[in-house]
Amino acid sequence: xxxxxxxxxxxxxxxxxxxxxxxxxxxxxxxxxxxxxxxxxxxxxxxxxxxxxxxxxxxxxxxxxxxxxxxxxxxxxxxxxxxxxxxxxxxxxxxxxxxxxxxxxxxxxxxxxxxxxxxxxxxxxxxxxxxxxxxxxxxxxxxxxxxxxxxxxxxxxxxxxxxxxxxxxxxxxxxxxxxxxxxxxxxxxxxxxxxxxxxxxxxxxxxxxxxxxxxxxxxxxxxxxxxxxxxxxxxxxxxxxxxxxxxxxxxxxxxxxxxxxxxxxxxxxxxxxxxxxxxxxxxxxxxxxxxxxxxxxxxxxxxxxxxxxxxxxxxxxxxxxxxxxxxxxxxxxxxxxxxxxxxxxxxxxxx
Amino acid sequence: xxxxxxxxxxxxxxxxxxxxxxxxxxxxxxxxxxxxxxxxxxxxxxxxxxxxxxxxxxxxxxxxxxxxxxxxxxxxxxxxxxxxxxxxxxxxxxxxxxxxxxxxxxxxxxxxxxxxxxxxxxxxxxxxxxxxxxxxxxxxxxxxxxxxxxxxxxxxxxxxxxxxxxxxxxxxxxxxxxxxxxxxxxxxxxxxxxxxxxxxxxxxxxxxxxxxxxxxxxxxxxxxxxxxxxxxxxxxxxxxxxxxxxxxxxxxxxxxxxxxxxxxxxxxxxxxxxxxxxxxxxxxxxxxxxxxxxxxxxxxxxxxxxxxxxxxxxxxxxxxxxxxxxxxxxxxxxxxxxxxxxxxxxxxxxxxxxxxxxxxxxxxxxxxxxxxxxxxxxxxxxxxxxxxxxxxxxxxxxxxxxxxxxxxxxxxxxxxxxxxxxxxxxxxxxxxxxxxxxxxxxxxxxxxxxxxxxxxxxxxxxxxxxxxxxxxxxxxxxxxxxxxxxxxxxxxxxxxxxxxxxxxxxxxxxxxxxxxxxxxxxxxxxxxxxxxxxxxxxxxxxxxxxxxxxxxxxxxxxxxxxxxx
Numbered sequence: 001x002x003x004x005x006x007x008x009x010x011x012x013x014x015x016x017x018x019x020x021x022x023x024x025x026x027x028x029x030x031x032x033x034x035x036x037x038x039x040x041x042x043x044x045x046x047x048x049x050x051x052x053x054x055x056x057x058x059x060x061x062x063x064x065x066x067x068x069x070x071x072x073x074x075x076x077x078x079x080x081x082x083x084x085x086x087x088x089x090x091x092x093x094x095x096x097x098x099x100x101x102x103x104x105x106x107x108x109x110x111x112x113x114x115x116x117x118x119x120x121x122x123x124x125x126x127x128x129x130x131x132x133x134x135x136x137x138x139x140x141x142x143x144x145x146x147x148x149x150x151x152x153x154x155x156x157x158x159x160x161x162x163x164x165x166x167x168x169x170x171x172x173x174x175x176x177x178x179x180x181x182x183x184x185x186x187x188x189x190x191x192x193x194x195x196x197x198x199x200x201x202x203x204x205x206x207x208x209x210x211x212x213x214x215x216x217x218x219x220x221x222x223x224x225x226x227x228x229x230x231x232x233x234x235x236x237x238x239x240x241x242x243x244x245x246x247x248x249x250x251x252x253x254x255x256x257x258x259x260x261x262x263x264x265x266x267x268x269x270x271x272x273x274x275x276x277x278x279x280x281x282x283x284x285x286x287x288x289x290x291x292x293x294x295x296x297x298x299x300x301x302x303x304x305x306x307x308x309x310x311x312x313x314x315x316x317x318x319x320x321x322x323x324x325x326x327x328x329x330x331x332x333x334x335x336x337x338x339x340x341x342x343x344x345x346x347x348x349x350x351x
Numbered sequence: 352x353x354x355x356x357x358x359x360x361x362x363x364x365x366x367x368x369x370x371x372x373x374x375x376x377x378x379x380x381x382x383x384x385x386x387x388x389x390x391x392x393x394x395x396x397x398x399x400x401x402x403x404x405x406x407x408x409x410x411x412x413x414x415x416x417x418x419x420x421x422x423x424x425x426x427x428x429x430x431x432x433x434x435x436x437x438x439x440x441x442x443x444x445x446x447x448x449x450x451x452x453x454x455x456x457x458x459x460x461x462x463x464x465x466x467x468x469x470x471x472x473x474x475x476x477x478x479x480x481x482x483x484x485x486x487x488x489x490x491x492x493x494x495x496x497x498x499x500x501x502x503x504x505x506x507x508x509x510x511x512x513x514x515x516x517x518x519x520x521x522x523x524x525x526x527x528x529x530x531x532x533x534x535x536x537x538x539x540x541x542x543x544x545x546x547x548x549x550x551x552x553x554x555x556x557x558x559x560x561x562x563x564x565x566x567x568x569x570x571x572x573x574x575x576x577x578x579x580x581x582x583x584x585x586x587x588x589x590x591x592x593x594x595x596x597x598x599x600x601x602x603x604x605x606x607x608x609x610x611x612x613x614x615x616x617x618x619x620x621x622x623x624x625x626x627x628x629x630x631x632x633x634x635x636x637x638x639x640x641x642x643x644x645x646x647x648x649x650x651x652x653x654x655x656x657x658x659x660x661x662x663x664x665x666x667x668x669x670x671x672x673x674x675x676x677x678x679x680x681x682x683x684x685x686x687x688x689x690x691x692x693x694x695x696x697x698x699x700x701x702x703x704x705x706x707x708x709x710x711x712x713x714x715x716x717x718x719x720x721x722x723x724x725x726x727x728x729x730x731x732x733x734x735x736x737x738x739x740x741x742x743x744x745x746x747x748x749x750x751x752x753x754x755x756x757x758x759x760x761x762x763x764x765x766x767x768x769x770x771x772x773x774x775x776x777x778x779x780x781x782x783x784x785x786x787x788x789x790x791x792x793x794x795x796x797x798x799x800x801x802x803x804x805x806x807x808x809x810x811x812x813x814x815x816x817x818x819x820x821x822x823x824x825x826x827x828x829x830x831x832x833x834x835x836x837x838x839x840x841x842x843x844x845x846x847x848x849x850x851x852x853x854x855x856x857x858x859x860x861x862x863x864x865x866x867x868x869x870x871x872x873x874x875x876x877x878x879x880x881x882x883x884x885x886x887x888x889x890x891x892x893x894x895x896x897x898x899x900x901x902x903x904x905x906x907x908x909x910x911x912x913x914x915x916x
């Protein structure tokens with residue numbers, strides 16, 4: 001399929017993780033792609049071996065280490081980097097950005113760099129004011145307004161293997177959704193649109209919490225009834241938390257919500273899932289994190305959402321016990337017992 | 352926030368930025384009125400046709416317009432309506448009915464003709480008729496008449512009537528970014544967006560604009576105000592165009608937007624009350640009407656389409672008006688409460704119903720001491736970015752932004768209605784935020800807020816409507832309690848002022864007892880039933896809880912409730 005982009009400008013991808021590489025490969029089917037990596041040696045490596053995190057790079061992908069060049073060449077940029085580095089990256093990119101740029105990010109975490117220092121570790125409270133989604137970080141750090149996000153069941157490995165899949169592009173701007181669809185759509189990849197930017201971002205963020213729990217269930221070999229229970233209660237919890245942060249219920253029952261939730265909760269390919277799995281096998285969190293070559297966003301998300309749930313008095317039992325498991329030395333078995341005793345009376349009370 | 356207080360000391364004199372009336376964009380507009388009207392008609396037709404994609408949709412639109420207009424003529428006629436309203440719509444009706452007999456081509460022609468007739472009628476009605484001579488006369492009347500009253504009242508000496516010790520600027524404090532706005536008015540098109548509390552606002556703003564040496568602004572004034580002859584005179588002379596809130600049909604709304612958009616493109620500085628109507632509850636607008644605001648964004652984009660990098664920029668200036676006293680307060684708050692759907696009674700008492708009442712109010716206003724403040728916010732571009740003196744848009748790091756880029760994709764300025772709708776929404780959020788930041792708290796707002804919150808907190812189980820029916824003896828607050836709470840809130844307000852989240856009037860720095868006394872004597876001072884008084888025992892009480900609620904609402908939206916425990 002030939003590009004309809006009249007100017008034939010390349011598309012930018014910022015980030016060289018496995019999802020970044022998968023997105024770049026999807027984009028490269030229809031377009032020239034400039035792919036940014038922060039470290040020079042990674043760029044050198046990609047240039048020589050044409051491989052990134054096990055993904056063979058499409059021939060139309062050009063690796064670069066120059067953000068300025070990337071911003072000058074590309075009008076549409078896909079930032080796909082861990083949330084912890086997102087604001088810093090935006091600060092570096094921002095001087096080269098203009099209001100004509102479009103940014104569609106694929107990061108599934110939250111930013112807390114505006115919280116008072118030490119607030120994350122101490123008992124200090126955290127409010128929505130201090131917790132930002134990536135689209136909000138983009139707005140705060142740059143002049144870009146045409147912002148979108150990607151979310152959906154998109155396990156990078158499966159995308160790379162060319163299995164059929166779909167994603168959601170969410171934005172307040174129809175033109176951003178259209179561009180996202182035009183650039184990403186292929187015979188094996190379907191792209192849906194949504195106007196609920198915050199809701200869709202939160203879907204991607206919050207499902208990581210449930211994915212850790214799901215991994216833990218598998219680690220304990222508890223079977224599919226238990227997983228189904230977790231997924232459906234997990235979804236309710238996502239909706240409660242999501243609404244407290246400004247998302248709508250609808251987003252959570254769509255592809256980016258329940259769709260992504262099911263995929264991440266069932267697949268060993270998911271990083272967050274493996275964190276839970278290994279915890280249940282008795283490994284220590286620090287060892288798990290230390291041995292992973294990419295970041296499992298869910299761990300930090302649990303920490304942030306626990307604080308927010310406390311502050312906004314949202315009922316979030318799964319998040320709470322995960323917090324105990326991850327940071328307060330509760331064992332996975334104890335956590336399970338706690339959850340099974342949790343008094344719940346209504347199944348669904350939000351539609 | 353930099354702040355120049357005008358008044359108290361010697362008022363600053365601003366010279367006009369365009370000396371001759373010849374150069375005023377609004378004068379040029381009225382000189383070429385015929386041509387201007389033709390252009391609006393053409394543009395409005397295109398707009399309506401853009402919305403109604405095919406013939407059937409157009410017929411639907413015409414029919415629903417006809418239906419609602421016939422209903423309006425019958426059920427809700429006004430004095431300002433032209434005599435031939437009925438005849439006109441009747442003619443449209445018979446033409447529409449005859450359509451079925453015509454051939455396709457002939458029918459299509461008739462539809463277009465009918466649309467054009469309707470739009471032409473609307474355009475003629477909307478279009479202002481600015482006359483520089485009338486403008487000068489009205490302006491002189493306002494300035495001269497008011498200063499006579501003011502001096503006669505303030506200086507109790509024989510002959511004081513003719514003295515000039517006091518001017519309007521002693522009464523009306525203008526603070527904020529006056530020089531900046533003057534600079535920008537020379538470089539681009541300024542759109543003022545004030546809060547709207549009273550029917551006096553437009554005359555007040557008209558005076559402010561003149562005082563700042565700016566050429567007259569055009570603005571949309573409610574057609575209902577033209578029912579009152581004294582207002583009609585001022586409005587017509589101050590560059591008003593007419594907005595009829597009864598008409599909500601597509602051809603009318605599109606004609607209105609064409610008018611505003613085209614006037615902005617022709618460089619006419621404009622004034623929108625983006626709240627759409629007076630704030631019924633007394634709180635600062637938190638939801639803005641997007642229709643007219645959108646024309647500012649559209650006009651900016653069209654300027655760029657036409658002139659590229661040389662295009663004139665459009666600047667948005669938020670303005671907050673503050674009063675101790677709003678003449679319409681009792682009826683506004685009753686309308687608000689009735690709208691909330693809980694009060695069954697019908698309450699109508701239009702304080703502006705006659706010219707006599709307005710005149711009486713004017714006299715009261717100028718002879719007794721009730722100050723007004725006008726806070727002029729930092730000018731912004733149409734996306735809400737701050738602009739510097741040269742009119743450059745700035746990002747938070749003070750880097751220059753090219754506003755054109757917001758309308759660009761693939762290196763070309765493009766039309767995209769959904770994009771501009773979203774920009775309008777973003778702009779409205781920024782305006783609301785600025786309103787809250789430049790809002791100047793008066794002593795009267797403080798006391799009203801504290802008193803109402805104390806009464807409310809005493810009855811946590813009552814909803815608003817039951818609260819308003821509290822028996823009188825439950826509406827008494829001891830002075831000590833009242834003072835303590837005022838202290839808490841005043842401290843909080845001053846702290847927030849330091850952070851630039853709100854502003855205060857200069858009298859706010861007085862000693863607390865004096866501040867409270869000042870507030871009590873000023874809050875709603877000319878109402879027959881005072882919202883707040885001290886009784887014989889020195890306690891605080893109210894004669895009209897609903898009106899107290901109205902003045903209390905002025906500090907709504909800041910989360911101050913939690914400081915009154």
